[in-house]
Amino acid sequence: MVRASGRPIFQDIRKLSFDYVPKRMPHREKQRKALETLFRPLLEARVSQNAFLVGHVGTGKTHLSTRFALDFEQEAARKNRTVRHVLVNCRQRMTDDAVLLAILKTWDDRYPDRGFSIPEKLSALRKHLERSHAHMIVVLDEADVLIRKSSDLIYALTRFDEEYEAPQGSVSVVLISQRDVLPFLDPATLSTFRRSNMVEFGKYSQEELVDILDDRVKTAFFPDVVPEDVVQLIADIAAEGGDARYAIEILQKAGELALDENLREVRPEQVREARAVTHALLSRESLEGLDRPKRMALLAIARKLEKKAYVTTGEAEEAYAVVCEEYGANKRRHTQFWKYLQDLDLLGFVVAKPSGEGVTGKTTIISLQDVPAKPLIESLEASLAR
Numbered sequence: 001m002v003r004a005s006g007r008p009i010f011q012d013i014r015k016l017s018f019d020y021v022p023k024r025m026p027h028r029e030k031q032r033k034a035l036e037t038l039f040r041p042l043l044e045a046r047v048s049q050n051a052f053l054v055g056h057v058g059t060g061k062t063h064l065s066t067r068f069a070l071d072f073e074q075e076a077a078r079k080n081r082t083v084r085h086v087l088v089n090c091r092q093r094m095t096d097d098a099v100l101l102a103i104l105k106t107w108d109d110r111y112p113d114r115g116f117s118i119p120e121k122l123s124a125l126r127k128h129l130e131r132s133h134a135h136m137i138v139v140l141d142e143a144d145v146l147i148r149k150s151s152d153l154i155y156a157l158t159r160f161d162e163e164y165e166a167p168q169g170s171v172s173v174v175l176i177s178q179r180d181v182l183p184f185l186d187p188a189t190l191s192t193f194r195r196s197n198m199v200e201f202g203k204y205s206q207e208e209l210v211d212i213l214d215d216r217v218k219t220a221f222f223p224d225v226v227p228e229d230v231v232q233l234i235a236d237i238a239a240e241g242g243d244a245r246y247a248i249e250i251l252q253k254a255g256e257l258a259l260d261e262n263l264r265e266v267r268p269e270q271v272r273e274a275r276a277v278t279h280a281l282l283s284r285e286s287l288e289g290l291d292r293p294k295r296m297a298l299l300a301i302a303r304k305l306e307k308k309a310y311v312t313t314g315e316a317e318e319a320y321a322v323v324c325e326e327y328g329a330n331k332r333r334h335t336q337f338w339k340y341l342q343d344l345d346l347l348g349f350v351v352a353k354p355s356g357e358g359v360t361g362k363t364t365i366i367s368l369q370d371v372p373a374k375p376l377i378e379s380l381e382a383s384l385a386r
């Protein structure tokens with residue numbers, strides 16, 4: 001990206017994107033080795049494996065599991081084995097059926113969205129695996145959202161080989177979560193997830209964040225655009241949560257602000273400004289994890305809440321109708337809107353609670369507590385325009 005004056009800032013801004021999976025992940029060697037050790041029997045003896053990755057947000061769980069799976073697929077191919085992985089984000093697909101559909105789509109992208117039951121889907125998956133003699137690594141990211149509703153699918157996947165006499169090594173399951181979800185699994189499912197299969201991701205220290213940032217500075221920016229003290233400052237800020245995503249987002253935003261201001265380099269002031277407008281719930285990863293109808297519902301609520309603390313569901317639904325019209329979308333029915341609201345609450349975007357007996361009678365009132373309305377509105381509008 002080149003500035004109006006022709007002086008460049010970004011060499012390759014995609015290297016800062018939430019879905020860019022780096023080849024090298026400093027300070028994650030231990031976790032990577034742990035996964036390699038856990039999964040080795042799969043190649044040697046066709047024994048399925050399960051793993052559970054736990055750690056705070058931004059500690060590299062999603063990207064390390066993807067990096068590991070991609071490399072593992074290649075290693076398997078060298079040994080003439082077919083391994084395929086799929087990562088399903090359970091914040092986006094919150095039911096067993098939706099998760100299973102995403103798994104099947106990796107085998108057949110025209111597999112119909114509707115019309116088949118869960119047992120039918122499981123047997124379709126079985127056929128694909130048998131036909132291609134493949135092993136599948138199913139990575140369930142943000143698995144706690146799914147487990148809170150049901151662990152039936154996880155159970156079925158971990159017992160996938162029980163129909164066969166000899167070990168087949170058909171399906172391995174990797175659960176990823178910010179908190180320990182094992183206590184929430186039913187005992188039968190739990191028995192397949194041993195404590196020793198848990199891989200922990202600690203928060204990054206300031207020094208570790210500097211190393212991670214240095215890599216991105218080198219690949220995403222032109223030389224000498226991001227001075228060392230700026231990297232240090234970003235790492236200081238992000239070290240509180242030990243969160244590499246936050247660090248990278250601040251780096252990107254600071255670069256964009258420098259670009260807007262026609263500067264030759266990123267300065268500490270852009271870092272401070274970037275920090276003020278960067279919030280985890282506002283990231284593209286987080287917002288685009290919501291489907292369009294939910295983003296429209298959230299936009300409606302945020303607009304209503306720009307000038308007050310609470311709105312009723314009735315007011316929110318009216319505003320939602322307006323947003324639907326604006327974006328030329330069909331307004332969903334009341335019960336559907338109600339479900340969006342429950343999901344937005346569960347995902348931490350809004351807080352919905354009973355109003356108590358007020359002038360309006362008993363209803364549910366909605367508030368925003370974690371993010372300011374204005375940047376949320378702007379981010380949602382940008383995302384809906386894409």
Ligand SMILES: Nc1ncnc2c1ncn2[C@@H]1O[C@H](COP(=O)(O)OP(=O)(O)O)[C@@H](O)[C@H]1O
Nearest residue numbers: 025026028057058059060061062063212244245
């Ligand atoms: N050790 C690391 N080296 C390089 N980049 C990293 C590292 N850890 C995390 N990241 C980056 O930080 C961001 C957040 O990582 P992610 O895997 O999504 O974290 P989590 O899933 O634990 O929330 C991603 O852009 C990822 O590429």
Ligand SMILES: [Mg+2]
Nearest residue numbers: 061062063141
């Ligand atoms: Mg993640």
